[in-house]
Amino acid sequence: MSKGPTESHPGKDTEDRPGSAIDRRSFLASGAAAVAIADAPAAQAAEAAAWDRETDVVVIGAGAGGLVAAIAAREKGASVLIVEKNFDIGGRAMMSFGGLYIGGGNRLQKAKGVEDSPDREFADWSRPEKPMGRFSDRALVRTWADNTLELFDWLEKNGIKWDSYRGVPDRLDRNRTRLNVVRWPNEPTTPARGSGFVRPLEKTARQMGIEILLQQQMTKIHRESPLAGRVTGIATVEVDDWFKPKTRTMNIKARKGVIIATGGSAGNPVFRTMFDVRLTEEYQAENSEWTERTGDGEIAAMEIGAALGATACQTTQDDNLITKGRMGKKSNGAITELYPTSPHFFRARALGLVVKDYQNVILVKENGLRFYDETATTRDYEYYAAALAWTGDPRKFNGGGPIWAIFDADAVAREEWDVKPPHVDPNGYFFTADTIEELAAKIVNEYQWRPMSGAALRKSVERYNSFVDAGVDADFKKPRPMHKIARPPFYAAWHTPALHDSYTGVRINTSAQVIDLHGKVIPGLYACGDSAGGFGQHGICRAATFGRIAGFHAAAQAS
Ligand SMILES: Cc1cc2nc3c(=O)[nH]c(=O)nc-3n(C[C@H](O)[C@H](O)[C@H](O)COP(=O)(O)OP(=O)(O)OC[C@H]3O[C@@H](n4cnc5c(N)ncnc54)[C@H](O)[C@@H]3O)c2cc1C
Numbered sequence: 001m002s003k004g005p006t007e008s009h010p011g012k013d014t015e016d017r018p019g020s021a022i023d024r025r026s027f028l029a030s031g032a033a034a035v036a037i038a039d040a041p042a043a044q045a046a047e048a049a050a051w052d053r054e055t056d057v058v059v060i061g062a063g064a065g066g067l068v069a070a071i072a073a074r075e076k077g078a079s080v081l082i083v084e085k086n087f088d089i090g091g092r093a094m095m096s097f098g099g100l101y102i103g104g105g106n107r108l109q110k111a112k113g114v115e116d117s118p119d120r121e122f123a124d125w126s127r128p129e130k131p132m133g134r135f136s137d138r139a140l141v142r143t144w145a146d147n148t149l150e151l152f153d154w155l156e157k158n159g160i161k162w163d164s165y166r167g168v169p170d171r172l173d174r175n176r177t178r179l180n181v182v183r184w185p186n187e188p189t190t191p192a193r194g195s196g197f198v199r200p201l202e203k204t205a206r207q208m209g210i211e212i213l214l215q216q217q218m219t220k221i222h223r224e225s226p227l228a229g230r231v232t233g234i235a236t237v238e239v240d241d242w243f244k245p246k247t248r249t250m251n252i253k254a255r256k257g258v259i260i261a262t263g264g265s266a267g268n269p270v271f272r273t274m275f276d277v278r279l280t281e282e283y284q285a286e287n288s289e290w291t292e293r294t295g296d297g298e299i300a301a302m303e304i305g306a307a308l309g310a311t312a313c314q315t316t317q318d319d320n321l322i323t324k325g326r327m328g329k330k331s332n333g334a335i336t337e338l339y340p341t342s343p344h345f346f347r348a349r350a351l352g353l354v355v356k357d358y359q360n361v362i363l364v365k366e367n368g369l370r371f372y373d374e375t376a377t378t379r380d381y382e383y384y385a386a387a388l389a390w391t392g393d394p395r396k397f398n399g400g401g402p403i404w405a406i407f408d409a410d411a412v413a414r415e416e417w418d419v420k421p422p423h424v425d426p427n428g429y430f431f432t433a434d435t436i437e438e439l440a441a442k443i444v445n446e447y448q449w450r451p452m453s454g455a456a457l458r459k460s461v462e463r464y465n466s467f468v469d470a471g472v473d474a475d476f477k478k479p480r481p482m483h484k485i486a487r488p489p490f491y492a493a494w495h496t497p498a499l500h501d502s503y504t505g506v507r508i509n510t511s512a513q514v515i516d517l518h519g520k521v522i523p524g525l526y527a528c529g530d531s532a533g534g535f536g537q538h539g540i541c542r543a544a545t546f547g548r549i550a551g552f553h554a555a556a557q558a559s
Pocket residue numbers: 060061062063064065066083084085086089090091092093094095096097098099100101216217218219261262263264286287290291292293294296297334335336501528529530531538539540541543
């Protein structure tokens with residue numbers, strides 16, 4: 001092995017924190033991780049032959065973390081280029097609820113009489129009785145807590161308008177610090193509040209002269225040699241509206257640094273099954289109509305030696321790992337929606353139906369059998385465990401298979417659902433029939449790996465209807481089953497749980513520098529947001545905190 005990068009590029013921020021949390025043994029044991037490194041293309045060893053573009057800092061991804069990182073680097077005098085895979089900026093943050101965990105005792109908290117301080121924030125998020133507190137790297141939690149007050153002012157300065165705190169004022173509770181942004185006025189793509197975070201930052205970034213190259217996918221991070229030396233830039237390929245590579249490629253030199261802000265790995269079944277082998281391909285990443293979350297940043301960084309950080313956060317079965325969300329569409333977890341007129345709607349294909357009352361549906365697996373109390377909340381991890389359990393068929397050992405909501409015409413009336421496009425996707429994600437057997441036979445879907453038995457579905461419906469008569473669910477203890485599934489037409493809507501956040505990614509230090517498998521900094525490489533590991537906090541504030549730190553730090557490097 002050649003001389004480590006830290007030795008060749010000493011610097012005051014090259015801490016490697018040997019005591020911080022990394023499950024190194026399980027990472028090395030992971031076949032997929034080993035393959036990712038072993039398969040690194042030979043071409044990667046070479047310095048890019050020719051640079052097509054050159055800038056101080058390259059940011060990969062124009063979502064929550066990337067926009068903040070870019071503005072921070074530009075503010076400190078660096079020239080900045082953002083490459084973004086989509087044809088619009090925003091990432092998943094665009095479709096988010098736009099509520100940040102940001103407190104520390106700022107002016108809005110004071111006005112409401114809320115007691116807060118960085119110490120309190122740190123205490124909230126490092127409590128060992130909470131899974132994310134137990135498994136997060138406390139050095140990163142502390143960094144987040146110590147930065148929130150400054151970040152609040154900085155975001156405001158860069159265009160963010162705050163709405164209101166959601167939380168309970170007095171409790172030592174993270175909701176105390178959950179502050180909503182104001183939705184961007186007249187946003188044409190989505191009614192989601194998250195536009196109020198990314199659109200103002202986009203405006204600021206463009207005003208500062210930051211160039212955003214859309215439909216450019218980073219495919220590789222260049223380093224002086226495969227596992228040593230500075231990061232020198234990236235390779236990109238132009239992609240079409242479906243994120244499919246076209247032919248035009250580019251090498252972009254980064255004189256000071258490359259910042260990974262690619263939004264996590266929830267949409268990559270190979271990557272996510274490193275952590276949970278049950279999360280096979282039928283589980284969709286929520287909001288994949290806006291961003292795929294294929295772990296591009298993590299994989300490119302691992303190919304040049306990066307480690308992962310605090311991977312236990314990914315398997316805590318806590319917080320927003322997986323959700324029930326909308327049904328009748330493929331990326332079904334999305335609780336927020338697009339407008340049907342949105343330029344992104346073609347990827348979503350439907351708005352999906354919100355189930356107000358789970359008394360109106362039963363949920364069956366791909367074998368036509370119920371498996372749990374349908375009224376379970378979205379945070380009930382026993383529900384997901386039951387959904388993900390082996391069906392007993394040796395043709396598919398891992399993953400539970402698709403989940404379908406089954407209901408009848410009376411349920412449609414009670415819920416006031418419109419069961420036509422654009423509300424549902426009849427192309428494999430929503431079916432209608434006059435009998436239960438016909439309904440089962442109609443369920444043909446890319447992930448329905450065996451036909452659903454009409455007899456099994458009929459039996460499930462009849463048994464459930466008998467529970468309605470008896471007032472007791474003898475199988476799964478659904479509280480007092482209320483409504484029979486009896487009046488045709490009958491419906492089947494895709495309702496497989498969807499994957500929400502990524503809670504691990506590449507290992508970073510408190511300067512957002514990426515750490516390699518030997519605990520050394522990879523000079524010139526940074527990460528933030530859902531692609532950075534170490535701190536299992538949901539969402540935008542974690543992305544913004546480490547994006548800002550990454551931007552400042554990268555801009556301060558020598559060219
Ligand atoms: C329904 C919903 C509600 C949510 N509500 C909240 C909330 O209220 N509060 C909160 O804090 N968080 C919320 N979140 C989570 C929050 O949106 C994410 O945690 C946050 O956006 C992560 O920021 P990021 O920068 O890591 O990724 P993103 O914002 O997703 O940005 C990543 C960007 O990188 C781009 N990209 C990926 N790969 C490449 C590549 N190879 N080359 C170039 N570009 C690439 C993507 O296209 C994307 O634009 C919510 C999410 C959803 C889906």
